[in-house]
Amino acid sequence: MLKRLKDLAGAVGSAAIGTAGDFVRGVSRETYRQAIASELALLPRLATETLPWLVRSTLRGTVLDAVVRHAAKTPHAHALRQEDARWTWAELDACTSRVAWTLERHGVRRGDVVALLGPNAPEYIGWVLGCTRIGATCALLNTHLEAGPLAHAIRASAARLTIAHDRFSSRVEALGLETPTLVYGRAEAPWADAPSAPYPPAVVDAEADYVYIFTSGTTGFPKPCRISHGRALMAGAGFAALMFRYQPGDVLYNVLPLYHASGLMLGAGSALLTGTAMAIRDGFSARSFWSDVRRYDASAIVYIGELCRYLVNNDPQPDERSHRVRVAVGNGLRSDVWPTFEARFGIPEIREFYGATEAPGAIMNLTGRVGSVGRVPVRRSGQMVLVRYDVDRDEHLRDPSGHCIECEADEVGELLVRLAAQPLTAAGEYRGYTDAGATQSKILEHVFAPGDKYFRTGDLLRRDEDDYFYFVDRIGDTFRWKGENVSTAEVADTVARVPGVAEATIVGVEVPGMDGRAGLAALVLEPDAAFDGGAFFAAIQELPAYAQPVFVRLIGALETTGTYKIQKGRIRKDGCDPSAIEDSLYVRTGDTYVTLDTAMYARLRAGELRL
Numbered sequence: 001m002l003k004r005l006k007d008l009a010g011a012v013g014s015a016a017i018g019t020a021g022d023f024v025r026g027v028s029r030e031t032y033r034q035a036i037a038s039e040l041a042l043l044p045r046l047a048t049e050t051l052p053w054l055v056r057s058t059l060r061g062t063v064l065d066a067v068v069r070h071a072a073k074t075p076h077a078h079a080l081r082q083e084d085a086r087w088t089w090a091e092l093d094a095c096t097s098r099v100a101w102t103l104e105r106h107g108v109r110r111g112d113v114v115a116l117l118g119p120n121a122p123e124y125i126g127w128v129l130g131c132t133r134i135g136a137t138c139a140l141l142n143t144h145l146e147a148g149p150l151a152h153a154i155r156a157s158a159a160r161l162t163i164a165h166d167r168f169s170s171r172v173e174a175l176g177l178e179t180p181t182l183v184y185g186r187a188e189a190p191w192a193d194a195p196s197a198p199y200p201p202a203v204v205d206a207e208a209d210y211v212y213i214f215t216s217g218t219t220g221f222p223k224p225c226r227i228s229h230g231r232a233l234m235a236g237a238g239f240a241a242l243m244f245r246y247q248p249g250d251v252l253y254n255v256l257p258l259y260h261a262s263g264l265m266l267g268a269g270s271a272l273l274t275g276t277a278m279a280i281r282d283g284f285s286a287r288s289f290w291s292d293v294r295r296y297d298a299s300a301i302v303y304i305g306e307l308c309r310y311l312v313n314n315d316p317q318p319d320e321r322s323h324r325v326r327v328a329v330g331n332g333l334r335s336d337v338w339p340t341f342e343a344r345f346g347i348p349e350i351r352e353f354y355g356a357t358e359a360p361g362a363i364m365n366l367t368g369r370v371g372s373v374g375r376v377p378v379r380r381s382g383q384m385v386l387v388r389y390d391v392d393r394d395e396h397l398r399d400p401s402g403h404c405i406e407c408e409a410d411e412v413g414e415l416l417v418r419l420a421a422q423p424l425t426a427a428g429e430y431r432g433y434t435d436a437g438a439t440q441s442k443i444l445e446h447v448f449a450p451g452d453k454y455f456r457t458g459d460l461l462r463r464d465e466d467d468y469f470y471f472v473d474r475i476g477d478t479f480r481w482k483g484e485n486v487s488t489a490e491v492a493d494t495v496a497r498v499p500g501v502a503e504a505t506i507v508g509v510e511v512p513g514m515d516g517r518a519g520l521a522a523l524v525l526e527p528d529a530a531f532d533g534g535a536f537f538a539a540i541q542e543l544p545a546y547a548q549p550v551f552v553r554l555i556g557a558l559e560t561t562g563t564y565k566i567q568k569g570r571i572r573k574d575g576c577d578p579s580a581i582e583d584s585l586y587v588r589t590g591d592t593y594v595t596l597d598t599a600m601y602a603r604l605r606a607g608e609l610r611l
Contacts, residue, residue, distance in 0.1 A: 032466045035375055038367035046242075062204060062229045063236065063272050064132040067093055070275045079272075080122040081251075081279040081296055087122045089275070093198075095123070098191035099130025100199035106161055106182055110135030110202055113212070115159035115179070117141040117150075117168045120258050120282040123184065125268060127163055128211065128258075132229075135202030136160075139212040139224060140259035143168060151175045153222045156434060157212055206230035212434065213261050213357050223438050225358040226431040227265065235261075236269025242364060243329045243351040244300050246276045253298035253325075255281045255289070255307070261357040262330065267302040276300075286310045290319040290345075299324050305332025306560065308341045313502050321346050331355065332471075335371030336493045354471060358442070360417050360430045360455055363469055372468040373461075382448070386413035386461055386469075391478045391485045396444070404447045409465045412472050412487070416444060416454035430455050460487070477568065479508025479517040482546040486519055488568075491547050495521050498539040500529030503558050506549065507572040512605045521549035522571050524558060533586055533593030550611050551576045552586040552593055577601060587611075 070079065071093035080087040087095075108114055114131050116138050118124050131138040139157035141150070150171060154162055159179055164172045166185035173181060184190050210229045214222035240246055243266075252271045256263030258280075271278040279296035281288075284307055293301065308330075311320075321344075329351040333341065342350055354373035355362035361384065365374035376384055386407040388397040396404050396414070407413035419430055432439025447454045460472040472478075473487045480486070488506040495504040503524035508517030525531065531554055540548050553576075559567040578585050579598050586593040587600065588611070594600075603609040 029465065035367065035369075035466045035468070039375070039377060061206075061233075062132055062210070063232055063269060064096060064129045064201060066273045066275075067096065067129060068201065074275065077275070078277045079275075080125060081277065082121055082281070085122060092122070092126065092129075095126035095191075096129040096133050097197075097199040098194040099126050100133035100201075101194035102182075102191040103130060103134050103136065103161070104199075105194075106180070108134060108136050108161055112136045112160040113139055113157050113209075115139040115141055115154050115157050115162040116259075117143060117162065117172065118165035118184070119143065119167065120255075120263075120280050122280065124258050125272075127184075128264070132204065132210065133199055133201050135204055135208075137209040137212060140214065140264065142214055142222060142259055143257070145222070146171050147175075149222060151177060153214055153224070154179060156222070157224050158434065204229060206233070209431075211264070213259070213264070215357050224434045226434065227261075227357070228429065228431060231429060231431070232265055232269055233273070235265045236273045238362075239266045239329065240270035240274045240276075242366065243353065244270055244276075244327060246270070246274045246300070250276050250300055251296055251298045252276055252278045252300045252302065253281075253293050253296055254278055254302050255284045256302055256304060261355075262302060262304065266329070284310070286314040287317070290317045290323065293323045293325060294319040297324065299326050301325055301328045303328055303330030303333070305330065305334055305337070306566070308333050309337045309496075309503070312337055312340050312344065320344070327351060329353070331373065334489075334493055334496070336497050338370045354415075354459075354461070354469065356457055356459075358430065358432065358455075359457055360419065365468075369468055372470055375466065375468045376463075377467065383418050385416050385418075385454075386411070386463060387416055387447070389414040389460065389475070391475065391480055394475075402446065403449075404444075407462070410462055412460050412462045412485070414475065415457045415459050415461045415469075416447060417457065419443065419453040419455055477507075479519070481508065481516045481518055481550075486547045488519075491519060491521070491543060491549065494540055494543050495523070495549065498536055500526055500531075502526045502529075505558055505566045505568055505571070507568050509551065509572060509575045511550075511576065511611065513607055514611065518550035518576070518611060519547065520551040520553060520571070520576060522553045522555045522558065524555055531584070531586070531593075534591065537588065537592050548588065550588050551596065552588075553581065554584040554586075556583075 067089065070089040075090035076088050078086055079089045079092045103114065114136050116127050118127070128138045139159055141153055145153055154177060162172055162179050162181045164181055164183055166183055169181065169183045182190055206229050208229055209226050210232045211227050212224035213227055215225050252267060254263060254267040256267060258264045258268060268278060279298055281292060289311060325347055327349040328347050331353050333350065333352055338350065350368060352365040352373055353362055363374040363376060363384065365372050367375065387404040388407055390397055399405055432442065442456050444454045444456050446452065458475050460475060460478060461469050462472055463469045471489070473489045477488045478485055486508065491506045492504050495501060495506065501523050505522050507520050507522070509520045511518045531552070536552065559570070574581050576585065576596065578596050578601055585596040587596040600609060
């Protein structure tokens with residue numbers, strides 16, 4: 001313990017010296033002074049409201065415990081809403097009790113895992129917290145999974161019982177697994193004959209697993225990520241106090257999937273812990289979004305960046321400004337969409353953040369700098385660091401001593417997060433996955449000193465001189481062309497602003513006989529727009545020549561995941577062969593884009609057509 005305190009003191013001292021030097025060098029810049037002023041303005045609130053609230057919230061058990069407290073204090077206040085359904089805190093508490101009795105009747109015991117496959121609904125929250133009540137862990141299955149991937153997810157969770165909504169039950173039954181299935185969502189609820197007496201909540205340790213949230217791996221199969229009760233409390237409490245800053249009478253509108261970390265831990269978690277009412281929708285609808293916000297009188301929303309883009313691209317809606325939304329919290333909001341989203345819909349505060357389901361820690365943008373995921377005031381502490389990464393070789397660059405090389409300002413690198421042997425809070429823990437090999441694969445050792453360990457985020461970011469961080473790309477999405485690394489996210493930002501383009505995504509595709517991958521822009525055009533090769537070429541000249549798309553593919557719609565992230569795999573796999581693609585393809589020649597037909601592609605393969 002003494003050695004740990006000495007090491008901590010040494011690290012703090014070095015960080016303080018480095019931070020002081022950064023301050024002296026940065027204070028001459030107006031942008032740096034603005035950043036410091038914004039943070040200083042937050043200090044009184046953080047000291048008098050946020051910190052005490054965090055301490056109180058994180059020392060009191062589980063998310064279920066918070067619901068039980070609300071049910072005792074304000075039993076008739078609204079907890080959850082969905083269309084005409086209104087659940088009070090007392091009703092939610094009673095539901096978790098009936099769920100626990102039902103799980104016990106089906107053989108579930110403390111320490112077991114229960115897999116859950118169902119749509120966004122108040123009942124979903126009841127199932128999750130009912131598992132906590134009996135002392136079990138709830139594995140949250142992605143509702144887009146079918147066949148092999150679904151079977152893999154259930155097996156990987158080692159579930160004793162699968163709970164499936166009637167809408168999805170046939171998928172589970174078709175798998176023929178030995179794990180029994182309990183179906184809900186029919187006329188009679190499976191807990192209809194459960195005892196009315198409250199089920200005594202199990203006493204669970206903060207380090208026990210609360211839920212498994214599945215994250216996709218390089219193989220395409222989902223991996224169950226372990227989330228402890230302590231981590232769930234820290235995430236919900238932290239975002240409630242720092243990002244949403246809930247006030248009495250607030251209502252959160254949440255359309256994100258509850259099997260996803262943003263939907264459950266940050267959205268639902270923050271609302272459940274604070275006693276804030278939450279309105280739920282099963283799936284996002286750009287056309288219904290603002291009418292829902294007004295119907296529920298929502299004052300806060302939680303987003304994924306793609307949702308904001310859909311809303312901006314949607315036709316004007318009657319209710320898009322007649323609402324009282326004061327804050328939007330989420331991640332992935334692109335810099336080209338941010339100002340339009342903020343101005344068009346009249347949202348006073350946008351709180352962008354960076355985080356990963358399994359990652360220890362997060363970066364939060366508390367000051368509203370457009371495009372940034374947040375500032376790291378004590379970057380010199382080394383808790384979060386950007387290191388140089390060779391995309392082409394898929395490896396980190398190291399100095400002659402074998403240590404990673406920290407990035408300079410405006411240099412793109414992989415974000416690493418230091419792993420402490422004994423984290424001070426659950427927010428700093430990395431529990432990994434149910435598979436030990438998958439857990440170890442995310443750890444990078446001997447980064448700056450022998451034996452140190454860092455969590456690999458797999459994300460490329462950059463920081464500016466003011467220590468604001470900006471998301472650039474996933475490592476798998478970056479490709480190399482003409483000897484240069486191309487960020488698909490940065491190219492997409494430019495392409496999305498081209499007149500007539502409704503949606504866009506960028507991938508790198510293999511070209512016969514050429515090194516690297518050439519950029520292909522998959523475009524969804526606006527209803528009345530036509531592709532003009534010359535105009536498109538002119539509009540993307542702000543990009544470096546190597547980053548300008550070589551190919552353009554006109555596509556009817558972009559497929560997305562359950563969390564509204566664009567699925568690039570099929571587009572990347574299709575490549576640029578016109579004989580294998582029914583969509584219109586174009587290739588850049590000179591100062592325009594022309595139709596890529598089979599004859600021209602043959603010339604390309606033969607090396608007669610230069611790119």
